Amino acid sequence: MPSNDWIKTLEQHGCSLNAQQVEQVVQYCFLLRTWSEFTALVSSGNLEHLEDLHVVDSLSLVGPLTKWVPEGGYIFDIGSGGGFPAIPLAIAMPDRQFVLMERSGKKVSFLRKVMGALQLKHVKLIHGTFPHDLPEAVPHAITARAVERSDEILEEILDIMPENCVFCCQSGDPQGKVDGDMFHVEHWEDAWTTSGARRGSLYGIRQKEDV
Secondary structure, X not given: OOOOHHHHHHHHOOOOOXXXXXXXXXXXXXXXXXXXXXXXXXXXXXXHHHHHHHHHHHXXXXXXXXXXOOOOOEEEEEOOOOOOOHHHHHHHOOOOEEEEEEOOHHHHHHHHHXXXXXXXXXXXXXXXXXXXXXXXXOOOEEEOOOOOOHHHHHHHHHHHOOOOOEEEEOOOOOOOOOOOOOEEEEEEOOHHHHHOOOOOOEXXXXXXXXX
């Protein structure tokens, strides 16, 4: 039985969920564990620790995204898979809009189930492949937590990234992979970083204003 240590971890880092949001996270993780018996959504070794590992790591992005995305703005998640980080973020940030993209039909079916069960009406889902099936809405931020071909995806994201949009890069240091004349790279460090609650590093990449 999972513990509630993840709730304490969130509160220690200034991310408090109300009772309804906590229940939504619990329901989401229940669905994830149930569906993972039939569809590979997360590795079997992580199923017992979904909240402490994946939920906490996902919600470590609330602070940066609150800064980068205005209320009512769009967050575009590429390769959503089982829903991390987009579903926990959508639960915690109901005043932002989310567009999830996933190419696997089975995972799309799961995400639709989650969206219905949790009544996430501010979340839209695209069954498609990046960068061929882009959303109509212009995103203010892009996330891509666990995608394959991370270097190629980075290049593709930068090719289509609109002005005033930030890519939340979590696939290693992008310095040297990004055109410094075109893009500004911000290494985001905070309490989540120093405590190790965020898995890996976080960089915000955006176009330079004078380009």
